[in-house]
Amino acid sequence: MTEPTGRRERKKAQTRQSLADAALELFLERGYDQVGVKDVADFADVSVTTLFKHFSGKEALVFDQDDDLEAALVAAVRERPPGQSIPQALREHLLLKQTQFAVHAADPRFAAFTRLVQETPALRDYAHRMWTRHEAALARAIAEAVGAPEDDVSCAALARFALEARGLIQRHAEPRRAADEAFALLEHGWAASHPGN
Amino acid sequence: MTEPTGRRERKKAQTRQSLADAALELFLERGYDQVGVKDVADFADVSVTTLFKHFSGKEALVFDQDDDLEAALVAAVRERPPGQSIPQALREHLLLKQTQFAVHAADPRFAAFTRLVQETPALRDYAHRMWTRHEAALARAIAEAVGAPEDDVSCAALARFALEARGLIQRHAEPRRAADEAFALLEHGWAASHPGN
DNA sequence: CTAAATAAGTGCAACGACTACACTTTCATA
DNA sequence: TATGAAAGTGTAGTCGTTGCACTTATTTAG
Numbered sequence: 507m508t509e510p511t512g513r514r515e516r517k518k519a520q521t522r523q524s525l526a527d528a529a530l531e532l533f534l535e536r537g538y539d540q541v542g543v544k545d546v547a548d549f550a551d552v553s554v555t556t557l558f559k560h561f562s563g564k565e566a567l568v569f570d571q572d573d574d575l576e577a578a579l580v581a582a583v584r585e586r587p588p589g590q591s592i593p594q595a596l597r598e599h600l601l602l603k604q605t606q607f608a609v610h611a612a613d614p615r616f617a618a619f620t621r622l623v624q625e626t627p628a629l630r631d632y633a634h635r636m637w638t639r640h641e642a643a644l645a646r647a648i649a650e651a652v653g654a655p656e657d658d659v660s661c662a663a664l665a666r667f668a669l670e671a672r673g674l675i676q677r678h679a680e681p682r683r684a685a686d687e688a689f690a691l692l693e694h695g696w697a698a699s700h701p702g703n
Numbered sequence: 704m705t706e707p708t709g710r711r712e713r714k715k716a717q718t719r720q721s722l723a724d725a726a727l728e729l730f731l732e733r734g735y736d737q738v739g740v741k742d743v744a745d746f747a748d749v750s751v752t753t754l755f756k757h758f759s760g761k762e763a764l765v766f767d768q769d770d771d772l773e774a775a776l777v778a779a780v781r782e783r784p785p786g787q788s789i790p791q792a793l794r795e796h797l798l799l800k801q802t803q804f805a806v807h808a809a810d811p812r813f814a815a816f817t818r819l820v821q822e823t824p825a826l827r828d829y830a831h832r833m834w835t836r837h838e839a840a841l842a843r844a845i846a847e848a849v850g851a852p853e854d855d856v857s858c859a860a861l862a863r864f865a866l867e868a869r870g871l872i873q874r875h876a877e878p879r880r881a882a883d884e885a886f887a888l889l890e891h892g893w894a895a896s897h898p899g900n
Numbered sequence: 901c902t903a904a905a906t907a908a909g910t911g912c913a914a915c916g917a918c919t920a921c922a923c924t925t926t927c928a929t930a
Numbered sequence: 931t932a933t934g935a936a937a938g939t940g941t942a943g944t945c946g947t948t949g950c951a952c953t954t955a956t957t958t959a960g
Contacts, residue, residue, distance in 0.1 A: 542915090554917095564918090
């Protein structure tokens with residue numbers, strides 16, 4: 507049996523989905539700040555209390571699936587092809603994500619969604635915090651990959667810079683060029699202190 | 704006459720100062736989240752409405768003077784000694800700020816203040832936002848210094864990375880070493896694409 | 901010097917996000 | 931089938947924040 511999920515979990519997942527759907531629809535229609543948490547709950551036919559049992563806050567309604575981003579990031583470093591440096595691997599990983607992004611960009615609904623996020627300060631900041639939350643894990647993965655101590659500063663710096671590079675890539679028209687220029691700064695210095703990685 | 708300041712402006716500045724003092728004292732004593740905005744207003748003998756006429760929000764009560772940080776940052780790039788690269792200039796600027804910091808660290812009151820900021824998520828995030836707000840100005844200054852177009856990606860990247868480096872420097876025991884390692888990543892790549900700057 | 905304009909400060913009522921609480925309903929399971 | 935866990939509800943409340951109509955003090959102009 508693929509999923510031994512009882513009716514209970516199914517209904518739970520369903521209300522969660524209803525809430526996420528309601529939030530997205532209303533936010534896209536009226537704008538994030540013009541929609542109250544009560545509106546979302548009503549639209550999903552659920553109480554406000556229930557809404558907060560499922561989502562930690564109003565912003566979280568929009569970012570339904572954020573898991574295994576961290577795992578993918580760590581894997582990009584750990585399982586990079588031989589001969590590829592860590593900065594290169596991270597650049598490729600970001601670009602891959604970016605193009606997966608661009609595929610969906612045809613969907614006007616998806617485009618409207620990213621516009622919503624970028625133009626709403628609360629959502630922009632929240633997304634950034636969620637993303638940079640992976641810094642410690644990435645830094646650890648990098649340190650492990652080069653055999654450096656866990657709290658090595660240059661590994662932490664590379665992790666932070668690489669994560670911050672994402673924002674630069676996202677907002678410029680030609681992602682490939684932006685990524686190349688941003689990571690060019692990192693690759694040389696990294697190669698100098700960690701030859702062969 | 705040095706300051707033709709009328710009684711009005713004087714009293715205004717005074718209540719503002721009372722509020723900042725009250726906030727700092729109460730936050731240090733009880734912790735940020737355990738003190739309401741009403742408590743601060745009462746302690747300063749002022750109405751809550753007045754408090755919000757002086758400060759844009761609860762977090763702003765703690766960061767009273769944030770001006771000319773940006774000017775100093777831009778000046779560090781623009782007026783760097785000849786022969787010094789831009790990343791070097793930024794590293795030195797951050798280290799200078801850091802040691803000015805360390806001077807005050809003897810004062811236990813000041814140490815408690817920075818502990819408060821670092822341990823309170825709301826304040827930590829606010830400080831970070833205030834700091835990174837200068838990214839665009841710094842990027843522009845860098846671009847101007849090397850004669851690149853205003854929206855040059857590598858200039859924007861250097862600006863962002865340099866600002867982000869601050870957090871790495873602040874939290875590690877030996878700031879000098881941390882700064883050197885973090886900026887080592889940037890200097891080589893920068894020198895490769897912008898020789899002589 | 902007085903009167904009108906301006907700006908600081910006040911108190912109250914309200915809004916929106918969020919939480920605590922006591923409660924009912926629904927499902928899983930021993 | 932009974933028992934307990936977990937999902938959901940409604941109410942009332944806290945806290946940060948804003949709008950509004952108002953008083954009071956200071957500046958400026960006539």
